[in-house]
Amino acid sequence: LKDAESSVSGDKAFKWGHYKVKVDGAVVDKGRYMETRKRIDGKWLIDRDIYSSALPPVAEGMSATAAAIEGFVTVWNNKQLDGLDAVLTDDFTRTSPSGDADGLAAMKEAMQKLFTAYPDVVIDLHDTRFHNDGAVLHWQFTGTNTGPGDNPPTGKTVTLDGLTIIKMKDGKIASEDVRFDALNWYQQLGYTLQAPTE
Numbered sequence: 001l002k003d004a005e006s007s008v009s010g011d012k013a014f015k016w017g018h019y020k021v022k023v024d025g026a027v028v029d030k031g032r033y034m035e036t037r038k039r040i041d042g043k044w045l046i047d048r049d050i051y052s053s054a055l056p057p058v059a060e061g062m063s064a065t066a067a068a069i070e071g072f073v074t075v076w077n078n079k080q081l082d083g084l085d086a087v088l089t090d091d092f093t094r095t096s097p098s099g100d101a102d103g104l105a106a107m108k109e110a111m112q113k114l115f116t117a118y119p120d121v122v123i124d125l126h127d128t129r130f131h132n133d134g135a136v137l138h139w140q141f142t143g144t145n146t147g148p149g150d151n152p153p154t155g156k157t158v159t160l161d162g163l164t165i166i167k168m169k170d171g172k173i174a175s176e177d178v179r180f181d182a183l184n185w186y187q188q189l190g191y192t193l194q195a196p197t198e
Contacts, residue, residue, distance in 0.1 A: 001033065011039040012047075019051060029053050055128065062130040064171040069128060069135060072173060076123040079115050081108045089172045096178035098185075117153070118143030126161075134167040141180070145189060158188045 006015035014036050021029040031054035038047045071087040084104060094101040094110070101107040115121060121143035129136045144157045162180030166173050183193075 013037040013039070013044060029055060031055070062135075065130060065135055065166075065168050066128070068168065068171065068173050069125070069137065069166070073123055073125050073139075076111070076121070079121075081111060084108060084111075087173055089169055089174045092173065093175045094178065095176070097180060097182035098178070113149065114143075116147045117149030118145055118158070119147055120144050134165065134173075137164040137166065138162075139164065151189075154189045156189050158185055160185055160188075 001017060001019050003015055003017040005017070006013065014034075016032065016034040019029075019031060019033045031052045033049065033051045035049040036047045037044045039045075068087045071083060075081065075083040075087070084107065088104050088107060090104050092101070092104050092107055094107055098114070099110055101110045121141065124140045124142070125137060126140060127138040139162055141160045141162065142157065145154045147153055160180050162178060164179070165177040167175045
């Protein structure tokens with residue numbers, strides 16, 4: 001809970017703010033809340049409260065997609081790659097500015113490489129839009145480059161927003177097309193552009 005405003009009048013109080021619910025590091029709900037309280041025997045007790053989710057409802061027939069997405073984000077945040085077996089197909093494919101993956105084993109390898117370079121990586125899922133055979137995800141990546149990767153570690157923290165288009169097959173994620181600003185990533189790491197010399 002993150003309070004935004006509150007007021008007190010006698011033995012009654014009011015406050016509202018924003019809430020976020022996480023399960024194993026994955027955001028499963030978020031939105032606004034409001035409480036009214038009464039002071040009884042010197043203690044402020046909740047009298048009424050209401051929570052209003054900012055996430056879109058899961059469309060009918062999309063529960064398997066929602067469960068697979070939640071499991072996928074949980075794997076990212078818990079860094080337990082064995083969990084991918086339950087949410088990705090064996091022939092899963094990934095297209096991304098940070099590198100493609102062809103197959104479940106290749107995806108595990110790509111994620112382990114990223115976890116090594118950014119041991120504290122967190123994926124915060126902001127929004128999910130479902131469609132007939134998948135969904136579009138709006139997410140935020142945060143991680144500190146303290147481990148080895150393609151380049152020496154910089155020690156800098158990177159925060160990126162991006163979109164992922166996923167397609168489902170037999171209740172699992174069959175593919176993802178990842179979009180984000182790779183140039184912004186490198187600039188946050190401290191790299192600069194240099195014109196080629198002839």
